[in-house]
Amino acid sequence: MTRIAYFTAAILLSSGFIHAQRPPVINSPEVHADNTVTFRYYSRNAQKVSVNGEFLPAAKLMQQDTSGVWSVTVGPVKPDIYPYSFIVDSVPIADPNNSYIFANERFKRSIVNIPGNPPLVHSLQNVPHGKLDYRYYKSNTLKTTRRLIVYTPPGYTSKGKVKYPVLYLIHGGSDTEETWTKVGFANHIADNLIAQGKAKNMIIVMPYGNVRPSPMPGFTSDLINDIIPFIEANYRVSPGSGQRAIAGFSVGGGQTLNIGLTNTDKFAYVYSYAPYTATEEFRKNFSNWSPDADAMNRQLKVFNISVGTEDFLYESVKQNIAMFK
Known part of the structure; x- marks a missing residue:
């Protein structure tokens, strides 16, 4: 048998073996x-x-x-x-x-x-859809280039006169900015609520909140000094605290408290879901906190902290709620 014949036979035998082992x-x-x-x-x-x-x-x-x-x-x-x-x-x-x-x-x-019947709020439905922009921005605070995702509502264009309120939405610990869209379907929720008239047309900014080695102090400055200016320079957002909200859960909920409650001149809406607050920044900000309650009440339109009864942070969040009352 020639070398070519041997080679051909070897290929055929190996192909049959691979096929037989295919799961x-x-x-x-x-x-x-x-x-x-x-x-x-x-x-x-x-x-x-x-x-x-x-x-x-x-x-x-x-x-x-x-x-x-x-x-x-x-x-x-x-x-x-x-x-x-x-x-x-x-x-x-x-x-x-x-x-x-x-x-x-x-x-x-x-x-x-x-899936649910009727469809759940996060499901992909036959409604007008917004757009997701993957963007990079220069963080002077952290001296690096970082990433974020921006949701723009149906009908948004870079040209035009209409300006939109903006929500800064912060993910949980070890999650990423993509967790909001690939797991939580925040963009589908926004599409559906806008279509139902239950939410205003808005821009949603989902930054990458993890900052090494600490997840807290650097990100506060990054959001205030780098992310907000980047968004306001590149998107048609309404200026002023009354058109700006911040929300987050778990570690992002703790970041929301650290950012929102120390910058009430910038955020009139602060929503913290199951916040993780066992951080040095939180202790520094709130251990001896004695704000001007009247001034805060004038600046804040909504301040909300919530947690599910089965969440492992339930007891600590109850303590946070009592502290902020």
Whole structure:
């Protein structure tokens, strides 16, 4: 047999081997009409696989079939967005068959979206849609170039005379600016509420809030001295504190308090959701806080702190609420 024949035979044999070893096509997660969900994972070598998610009280074991596919069906699950992961022989991993990944710098989890009827406020609906701009800005405070995402409402153009109120929206610890749009669908929520007449046309600025090594002090100065001027130079936003709001959750909720309550001349609306406040900046700002209450009440139109009863920060946030009363 010639060398060419040997080479051809080797290619054919290796192709057949690869084809024989190819894993089965897997659909995971599969959301059924009754809101039950089937999760699947392929591994012939794993000894134990389970799924863990916020829709479950505890991790649920999966069963392996003869083809090497592990699966389990759970639910029905209440319509919402849920992070989940597989635990493969004690190692948590994202679902390799699901491209919908939770945007986070510390952990990698997948997302399952359980649709509602009627559609939930975050769902993609047949309404006019705004636009997301990925932008870079020079931070003189941090001496680097940083990134942010800007939502502009339906019909917004860079030319024109209409100016818009602006919301500065800050993500949680180890999340990123993309968490708001890829997990929370803030842009869909804005589209739907604007279409329903429940929200004004507005610009939403979603900055990257993580500042190393500390997540707090540098970001306050960055937002006040770099981000706001950048936005007001590049977008048609209404000036003045009465047209400017700040909101955030977890670490971003703590940043919101640090920024908003020490700059009430710049923000008339301050919303802090489940704020994480165990930081040096918060202690420095509020340990001996004795503001002019009358002046703050004149400047602030809305000041809100809230937390869910099942949130791990519930008790500490209750203390924050009592402190600010």
